[in-house]
Amino acid sequence: MLDLAILGLLRESDLHGYEIRRRLGEILGPIARLSFGTLYPALNRLETEGAVRVVNVTKSRTRLTTERGRKVYTLTDIGKEIFEELLEAGSTAATDDKAFAIRMAFARYLPKDARLRFLVRRREQLHAQLVEAQQSFANNVTELDSYRRSLIEHGNEMRAKDIDWLDSMISQEQQVNRPSRASKP
Amino acid sequence: MLDLAILGLLRESDLHGYEIRRRLGEILGPIARLSFGTLYPALNRLETEGAVRVVNVTKSRTRLTTERGRKVYTLTDIGKEIFEELLEAGSTAATDDKAFAIRMAFARYLPKDARLRFLVRRREQLHAQLVEAQQSFANNVTELDSYRRSLIEHGNEMRAKDIDWLDSMISQEQQVNRPSRASKP
DNA sequence: ATTCGACGTATCGATTCGATATATCAACCT
DNA sequence: AGGTTGATATATCGAATCGATACGTCGAAT
Numbered sequence: 001m002l003d004l005a006i007l008g009l010l011r012e013s014d015l016h017g018y019e020i021r022r023r024l025g026e027i028l029g030p031i032a033r034l035s036f037g038t039l040y041p042a043l044n045r046l047e048t049e050g051a052v053r054v055v056n057v058t059k060s061r062t063r064l065t066t067e068r069g070r071k072v073y074t075l076t077d078i079g080k081e082i083f084e085e086l087l088e089a090g091s092t093a094a095t096d097d098k099a100f101a102i103r104m105a106f107a108r109y110l111p112k113d114a115r116l117r118f119l120v121r122r123r124e125q126l127h128a129q130l131v132e133a134q135q136s137f138a139n140n141v142t143e144l145d146s147y148r149r150s151l152i153e154h155g156n157e158m159r160a161k162d163i164d165w166l167d168s169m170i171s172q173e174q175q176v177n178r179p180s181r182a183s184k185p
Numbered sequence: 186m187l188d189l190a191i192l193g194l195l196r197e198s199d200l201h202g203y204e205i206r207r208r209l210g211e212i213l214g215p216i217a218r219l220s221f222g223t224l225y226p227a228l229n230r231l232e233t234e235g236a237v238r239v240v241n242v243t244k245s246r247t248r249l250t251t252e253r254g255r256k257v258y259t260l261t262d263i264g265k266e267i268f269e270e271l272l273e274a275g276s277t278a279a280t281d282d283k284a285f286a287i288r289m290a291f292a293r294y295l296p297k298d299a300r301l302r303f304l305v306r307r308r309e310q311l312h313a314q315l316v317e318a319q320q321s322f323a324n325n326v327t328e329l330d331s332y333r334r335s336l337i338e339h340g341n342e343m344r345a346k347d348i349d350w351l352d353s354m355i356s357q358e359q360q361v362n363r364p365s366r367a368s369k370p
Numbered sequence: 371a372t373t374c375g376a377c378g379t380a381t382c383g384a385t386t387c388g389a390t391a392t393a394t395c396a397a398c399c400t
Numbered sequence: 401a402g403g404t405t406g407a408t409a410t411a412t413c414g415a416a417t418c419g420a421t422a423c424g425t426c427g428a429a430t
Binding site for chain 2: 031
């Protein structure tokens with residue numbers, strides 16, 4: 001999943017590790033903030049696999065520039081293929097919050113129909129989770145203290161909001177599908 | 186963090202591994218669903234540390250019962266101490282979503298003032314995150330495609346809801362503090 | 371009868387985390 | 401001028417965690 005995020009960002013522009021982390025944090029928020037202990041080994045792994053390549057290492061010493069010791073990575077052709085595979089593969093598989101957010105961030109690279117399927121699938125997953133949670137909640141309310149009760153209720157409300165949001169994304173996606181047909185026939 | 190969850194559940198009743206996982210899923214939802222590859226090693230570790238102890242292993246073979254090969258764990262005195270430490274320690278430290286939810290599930294075991302501090306601290310953290318996210322969003326809107334824009338906006342709305350919820354929890358907590366003073370002075 | 375799914379414990383390799391180390395540079399303080 | 405701090409940047413290590421898989425029992429449906 002992390003691979004998808006890294007490759008996706010590199011697809012858009014060449015970046016060094018620190019900047020990849022920063023952008024990921026910007027797009028995904030605190031949900032998917034990754035540590036350096038994950039990022040740098042991942043970059044090395046991707047380099048070994050031939051998915052990325054180092055374009056530029058600026059050691060300091062060059063007095064006139066502000067550049068520091070950065071390793072700027074670029075996406076190879078192999079990397080582009082892997083990105084496409086990862087993106088499509090996951091649009092049908094089960095995905096958690098984090099994986100969903102990452103894929104959503106690169107949804108524009110999916111063909112329209114795959115994107116719609118991806119959204120619908122996520123919507124159904126969340127719905128199933130919510131129903132399950134509500135049932136188990138109903139069976140246990142009496143045994144829960146106020147903190148747990150409130151925590152669970154809040155969680156369920158949040159999940160419901162997520163579903164609403166997905167519904168709006170889905171209907172938007174469906175509208176774009178139709179040819180504009182601006183004025184009346 | 187996982188230790189806290191396990192010890193907390195065992196504080197309430199003796200349980201076997203599978204049931205610990207089930208209850209955790211019930212209370213925390215899909216946020217903190219832990220895998221068996223985490224749970225069973227963790228139980229072994231806690232047993233080695235002397236925090237938990239196996240009370241009962243029911244091998245099947247006993248025809249008349251429905252019991253299967255369960256290992257039922259109980260909390261030792263050492264385990265109780267560790268639980269208290271973990272619970273208090275984290276109420277001041279930085280906590281992510283998952284760690285917060287776990288601690289919230291056992292908030293009733295905190296003294297009133299620590300609980301209030303815990304909630305306020307979390308509130309402030311979320312607020313800081315939200316402000317940061319909104320600023321970086323404002324600086325980048327133009328460069329974001331509609332999917333990313335919507336993803337980030339939705340994330341920020343959710344964070345705002347979280348803050349609202351925490352505010353309600355905090356004010357509730359403060360009300361309980363005051364002696365009832367039911368009728369007018 | 372037997373396949374299926376839920377229950378239940380366990381391990382393995384790979385991934386990820388959190389802490390720590392190292393270093394450069396800008397900015398601010400005194 | 402010298403010193404501290406904080407942001408930028410890469411990297412590694414041990415421990416925690418995940419996801420897949422294995423193995424087995426049991427009740428229920430086909």
